[in-house]
Amino acid sequence: MTYKGYLIDLDGTIYLGDKPIKAGKRFVDRLKEKNIPFLFVTNNTTKTPHVVKKRLQDSFDIDVSADTIYTASLATVDYMNDKGLGKKVYVIGEEGLKEAIFSSGFVLDEEHPDYVVVALDTDLTYEKLAVATLAIQKGAHFIGTNPDKNIPTHRGLMPGAGSLIAGIETATQKSATYIGKPEAIMMKKALERLKLAANEVMMVGDNYETDIRAGIDNDIDTLLVLTGFTKKEDVATLPIAPTKVIDSLDEWQV
Template identity: 35%
Template structure:
């Protein structure tokens, strides 16, 4: 028997927004979640921005999402490191979203014998910083990365992202990073803990089979795939797993929020 849906996790890009525009049904979906008091989090692998930044960006598209309802790979990474080694130290390559999350988690950001090298997203990867990271990892620092995405979008085309830079560091050090963000189900489980939700009564909504859907499945959630992002219906057959349901867009899920089933 399928249990009623009590909580919702949703990806951001391709589900709620696309190229700084809200997708049809997104505002109604967020409004329904808030009106019905459903626990929810909006997830993103992007570690550049703080939840405050992302709230402002979503607000500019007409989506009213509270700051505490946004869960980034940077926050998940900070939570993971706190669980592993409370009050530790890290050498960080990343932007404010990551450095702020680690600082607020009580981590010391340093290049002097850090416990971890933490690699996140940035638009200005520095050769000097990457070289420093390589030497620190060779010296014994543990290697963590926020997410495995190898490219990120820009107006001019793809940009190298965390996964691509991690591969370069791995080639130099022969050390593989531990990726915290999707498709690692760790990201989903940390989100569940954040809203005190249970996997059996929470669903994951996403537009990518290889990150959103697989991480939801591996964390024990029902999964909804929307077709407004990077996955087309004909792509689904290529994967050895399936979402629980396929819908055209987030608009098709608005009524499900008020009458969970």
């Protein structure tokens, strides 16, 4: 089948931490050469699209526009705007998430926020966890930007946002509303941005739990590339098989 567009993960698919995955660049180059639209769909909330664009260019020699980058931060803002509960928010997260939220008209409130948004925060403290827990107990709508338990890096699998969110779920006895892959919230918005239907695109990624389930759960064909989170030995035991499984993006013809 020929796909009209691609939704593509970044970390573990195009690069691995600070290390380039050279086949990832070649894959993007082939898409650009054939004028096939694509959108990088990433659960990473720590960087803005413009920072991601610059990093792709400077570190991995991949030249794309910021408009091709859709983060879980942007999807979270889209969700909060659609939900319409108010404009007060408490955020555990880094600059990419905070800039997206506060530049969209939301304001910080630690005591009685309408939303508590929790994402990866490498400066996490007990006090931040306490403020979030108390606000959720008072009735704030609890949002987890993405469920990733781990992040693949050159050091190995590091704790991800899902690990932090799980701790607050335990403390509050409340379940978060998750935004990022594999949730429909993010995938529907990504398809809107790409201006294509689910049956016209392929979801490309390295993580079965997020990237591939994002496709399976939302009726999008999937391409699992074994360069990051999910390993070759795991494939035989996956509950629902991806549409295709490859060792390298060099194997995929667009």
